[in-house]
Amino acid sequence: MPSPVTVIVVGAGNRGETYSQFALVHPHRMQVVGVAEPRLFARQKLQRQHHIAEQNVHDDWRCVAEREKFADAVFICTPDRFHKDPAVALAKRGYHILLEKPMAATVEDCTEICEACIQSNVMLTVCHVLRYDPAIHKIKELIDAGAIGDVMHIQHFEPVGFYHFAHSFVRGNWRNEATSSFALLAKSCHDLDLIHHWAGGRRCIKVSSFGSLNHFTKENKPPGAAARCLDCPVEGACPYSACKIYLDKVKEGCVGWPVSVVCSSSVPDIESVTEALRTGPYGRCVYECDNDVCSNQVVNMEFEGGLTAAFSMVAFTEEICQRKTTIYGSKGELRYEGRGVRVFDFLTQRATVHTPASAVPKLFSMNGHGGADYHLLDAFISAVASGDPSLVRSGPEETLSSHRLVFEAERARRESRVVFCSRDQHTNGIE
Numbered sequence: 001m002p003s004p005v006t007v008i009v010v011g012a013g014n015r016g017e018t019y020s021q022f023a024l025v026h027p028h029r030m031q032v033v034g035v036a037e038p039r040l041f042a043r044q045k046l047q048r049q050h051h052i053a054e055q056n057v058h059d060d061w062r063c064v065a066e067r068e069k070f071a072d073a074v075f076i077c078t079p080d081r082f083h084k085d086p087a088v089a090l091a092k093r094g095y096h097i098l099l100e101k102p103m104a105a106t107v108e109d110c111t112e113i114c115e116a117c118i119q120s121n122v123m124l125t126v127c128h129v130l131r132y133d134p135a136i137h138k139i140k141e142l143i144d145a146g147a148i149g150d151v152m153h154i155q156h157f158e159p160v161g162f163y164h165f166a167h168s169f170v171r172g173n174w175r176n177e178a179t180s181s182f183a184l185l186a187k188s189c190h191d192l193d194l195i196h197h198w199a200g201g202r203r204c205i206k207v208s209s210f211g212s213l214n215h216f217t218k219e220n221k222p223p224g225a226a227a228r229c230l231d232c233p234v235e236g237a238c239p240y241s242a243c244k245i246y247l248d249k250v251k252e253g254c255v256g257w258p259v260s261v262v263c264s265s266s267v268p269d270i271e272s273v274t275e276a277l278r279t280g281p282y283g284r285c286v287y288e289c290d291n292d293v294c295s296n297q298v299v300n301m302e303f304e305g306g307l308t309a310a311f312s313m314v315a316f317t318e319e320i321c322q323r324k325t326t327i328y329g330s331k332g333e334l335r336y337e338g339r340g341v342r343v344f345d346f347l348t349q350r351a352t353v354h355t356p357a358s359a360v361p362k363l364f365s366m367n368g369h370g371g372a373d374y375h376l377l378d379a380f381i382s383a384v385a386s387g388d389p390s391l392v393r394s395g396p397e398e399t400l401s402s403h404r405l406v407f408e409a410e411r412a413r414r415e416s417r418v419v420f421c422s423r424d425q426h427t428n429g430i431e
Helices: 014-025 039-052 061-066 086-094 107-122 132-143 164-170 183-198 242-251 270-279 369-386 398-415
Strands: 007-008 031-035 073-076 096-099 125-127 151-159 204-212 295-303 309-314 324-329 332-336 341-345 352-353
Touching: 007 014, 007 061, 007 369, 014 031, 014 073, 014 369, 031 061, 039 107, 039 183, 061 324, 073 086, 073 309, 086 107, 096 369, 107 125, 107 398, 125 132, 132 183, 132 324, 132 341, 132 352, 151 183, 164 242, 164 332, 183 204, 183 295, 183 309, 183 398, 204 270, 204 398, 242 270, 242 324, 270 352, 295 398
Parallel strands: 007 031, 007 073, 073 096, 096 125, 151 309
Antiparallel strands: 151 324, 204 295, 295 309, 324 332, 332 341, 341 352
């Protein structure tokens, strides 16, 4: 039996810990042999889970980069603005890289990462996990098989979820562009990547976008509301109350996401969550945070050959990240709403529903995205083990192209105009 792929986890937060669980499910295929994480609790937790030797436990990724290579690959799960430096340095050390999305917070940094990986001849897999959702992958297969003829229009919608948005984009790590990235990049680079993917290699010619921060502003703070939910006399009437989102979940025995994120330095229980809400960012009134990212945004695109596409991201929804897609073709219509993929054939006037299986081991705790997180890791570890980058569904060039489209869309929103995409958006500008 071949040796397991050895991995170093850089950033042992929610994503880093979750991705590393693949080693617990498949110890014969993957082994976590190192960790770099500045927070003591998270660092020691991952060390215990994977029995990592003390000499391979670091509080800074630079310690890994300064050493001789001691693993096959790295998982880089640091905050958005801290992707480029470790990715470039560790690529040059010869590590294959699994990089949390987005690739980086600027197009220049994205380009530098891709160049480093290509020049170092290492695999780069950015975690566009939706490509690995079996149902969404089926959409691409059906398009390529001509099930709906020529693709004419793509309509794609992402409902973020009212409390998910409040957690991540009002109180949480992605609330402020200066410390993270803009919402379209942080939350929806997944989605523009899918649209780019479904367009089948056609270049986006022009793009427009509209959106803003709505509701979560100081002007909308209810009369009498306090600065923190634990002290607020009106929190019972607020759907975004931290008491409801976190404390009530703990009382119900639910200590996974998002509760697990609130206590970064201890096990989540009533006492630790209460203290975190009393002193930390997740206990703040949503109308008194330093958030500035869009709560809703639309993007309109025109591709070569007349293909048009429209994407909408909305914070204020009941459903959480249950994407909805309709693709209109010359011979049929394809519809996906988080379950099966329905294809209506114009000739026969009959519909066929495709429901791909998605078996995910119970030990792997993250079952969102249709089990895609597990399937992403399965593909990446297989690619590294076999030396076959074709097992990864988006390489560095294609990922850079879809990221460039995100940056162009945000530029269109900021400048309130239609942006005509340069040919570099398609060719990547990598020589």
